[in-house]
Amino acid sequence: MxxxxxxxxxxxxxxxxxxxxxxxxxxxxxxxxTELGEITAEEVDGLYALAVVLPGPSFLNLWGAVxxxxxxxxxxxxxxxxxxxxxxxxxxxxxxxxxxPWIGARTEGALNGSIYATAGLLLATxxxxxxxxxxxxxxxxxxxxxxxxxxxxxxxxxxxxVLGWGAL
Amino acid sequence: xxxxxxxxxxxxxxAVALGGGGMMLAGLERELVGGGFITPAQYAAGVxxxxxxxxxxxxxxxxIGNYALGWPGALIATGGMMTVSLIVVAVIRLVxxxxxxxxxxxxxxxxxxxxxxxxxxxxxxxxxxxGGAQRLVLPVLIxxxxxxGRLKKVPTPALMLGAVALGMLFEDAW
Numbered sequence: 025m026x027x028x029x030x031x032x033x034x035x036x037x038x039x040x041x042x043x044x045x046x047x048x049x050x051x052x053x054x055x056x057x058t059e060l061g062e063i064t065a066e067e068v069d070g071l072y073a074l075a076v077v078l079p080g081p082s083f084l085n086l087w088g089a090v091x092x093x094x095x096x097x098x099x100x101x102x103x104x105x106x107x108x109x110x111x112x113x114x115x116x117x118x119x120x121x122x123x124x125p126w127i128g129a130r131t132e133g134a135l136n137g138s139i140y141a142t143a144g145l146l147l148a149t150x151x152x153x154x155x156x157x158x159x160x161x162x163x164x165x166x167x168x169x170x171x172x173x174x175x176x177x178x179x180x181x182x183x184x185x186v187l188g189w190g191a192l
Numbered sequence: 193x194x195x196x197x198x199x200x201x202x203x204x205x206x207a208v209a210l211g212g213g214g215m216m217l218a219g220l221e222r223e224l225v226g227g228g229f230i231t232p233a234q235y236a237a238g239v240x241x242x243x244x245x246x247x248x249x250x251x252x253x254x255x256i257g258n259y260a261l262g263w264p265g266a267l268i269a270t271g272g273m274m275t276v277s278l279i280v281v282a283v284i285r286l287v288x289x290x291x292x293x294x295x296x297x298x299x300x301x302x303x304x305x306x307x308x309x310x311x312x313x314x315x316x317x318x319x320x321x322x323g324g325a326q327r328l329v330l331p332v333l334i335x336x337x338x339x340x341g342r343l344k345k346v347p348t349p350a351l352m353l354g355a356v357a358l359g360m361l362f363e364d365a366w
Contacts, residue, residue, distance in 0.1 A: 038247070041348055045249035047315065050308045063289075069301040070292040074284050080206050080277040081250035088281040093289075100281045104274050111251035112270055115241055116263055130360040135237070137359020138244035139319060140331045141352050144338025146316035151343065153309035162306040169310030174317070183307055190303030191296045 028102050031091045034060060035106025038087065044142040046072070046083035048149050053083075057090045067093075073187060077180055083107070165189070193229040193260055195268045202253055202272030220256055234259040243319065330362055 034056055042049045050072070057068045068090065075085035084104055091103025122128035157163050165186055172182050201223055205216040217239065224230045230238075238259055242252025250273055257269025291297060320335045338351045 040246050043246050043348065043352060044243075044312075044315065044319075047308050047312045050312075064292075066298060066301060067289055067292045069304045070287075070297065071284060073301065073304060074287065075280075078280045078283065079209055080280050081248045081273060083248035084250065084273065084277040085280050085284070088277050089284045092281050092285050097278070097282065097285075100278055101274075104277060107247055108251070108254070108270055108274070111242075111245040111247040112254050112266065114245045115251065115255045115258055116266060118241070127360070133359040133362065134356045135240045135244050135359070136331075137334060137355040137357070138352055139240060140334040140359075141338045141355030142243055143316045143320035143331075144335040144355075145342055145348065145351070146312045146319065147335060147339040148342035150309050150313035150316060151339070153305060153312065157306065157309075162303075162309075165303055165306035166309045166313075169307055170313050173310060173314040179311060182310075186303045186307045187300040191300035 027095045028099060030060065031095050031099050031103045032106040035087060035091065035103045036109060039107040040110040042083075043138070044146045044149075046075075046086055048142070048146045050149070051153070053086070057086075060090060060094045063090060063093050073183065076183055193224075193227070195261060195264055198257060198261060198265055199268045199272045202257070202269050203275055206273055206276035216250075217252070220253070224256060224260055230256065230259045330358070334358060 038053060038056060042053065046053055054065055054068045054072075057063060057071075058065050063071075068086075071089045071093075072082075072086050075082045075089060078085060084107065087107050088100040088104045092100035095102065118131070121131055127134075154163075154166060157166065169182055169186065173179065201220075202216075205219040205223075209216040209219075221235055225232055225235050235256065238256035239252050241255040242249055245251045245255075253269045253273050254266045258266035261268070292301070316335070320331065334355050338355060341351045341354075342348065
């Protein structure tokens with residue numbers, strides 16, 4: 025029961041504070057996952073790879089898999105509900121903004137502001153990740169990966185290539 | 193559109209969406225906008241909500257379900273998304289933890305960090321440039337301001353609230 029509560033609490037925290045999807049805050053998500061215990065950072069990397077290459081939302085898959093490792097399949101259900109709850113509440117509460125006309129009339133501006141803020145958070149995460157690169161290989165993977173994504177290569181295909189390169 | 197049909201639509205689209213929930217966007221647009229169940233404006237607003245709410249980007253499914261069938265649609269669409277993910281989780285559970293400790297697997301996983309760096313930079317560019325080139329000043333200010341703020345360790349909720357406030361104050365600038 026204590027574990028389920030821990031999963032729910034951490035899921036709610038991630039669901040309420042991570043903007044831009046799992047990739048936007050992967051180092052933080054990875055840290056939180058290991059805080060649950062029973063899972064190492066390397067295993068989280070492995071689960072992330074599986075979460076991306078398998079169908080469904082990557083964040084939900086990753087957090088579900090980590091929660092399952094700690095609390096079984098019930099833990100996965102609790103973890104996924106907790107992760108989604110903040111977004112679901114916000115989506116359902118949005119029509120309430122029309123109660124105050126000034127806010128209701130500016131919903132689009134608020135949405136645009138938060139979308140560009142998400143882009144800013146992603147940019148910061150990317151810069152932080154690149155700063156940690158050691159040696160030429162990570163730089164090369166990031167540069168070639170970015171180029172491939174801009175050229176329209178599917179992220180899953182790229183991930184499989186990158187994992188294959190790393191394994192060699 | 194019935195709740196049951198919406199549920200199976202979300203399940204079937206998620207089941208074939210590799211690389212994250214975003215890959216099912218085109219299918220949802222085809223089925224729901226093409227079928228006349230939601231308007232193109234509602235679809236666009238749903239996608240924008242998914243990007244601006246915290247948590248998984250696939251929260252757009254909840255928003256689009258809400259536009260199609262009200263709050264029951266939002267909950268059913270969310271349930272459909274979770275159903276696929278829980279099946280995937282059950283499959284992932286079959287992988288033994290020792291597998292992740294094999295040298296070749298560890299070598300492969302060491303490439304995850306650089307891959308994620310490329311992915312987030314790509315997403316930042318895609319989202320940052322989504323508004324087009326007509327009105328660039330405010331988006332560029334927000335993207336740069338939030339990025340600098342985050343690098344200086346300003347808390348994320350404070351940055352988001354600041355950006356939302358700016359967006360609301362300069363509504364006409366978009």
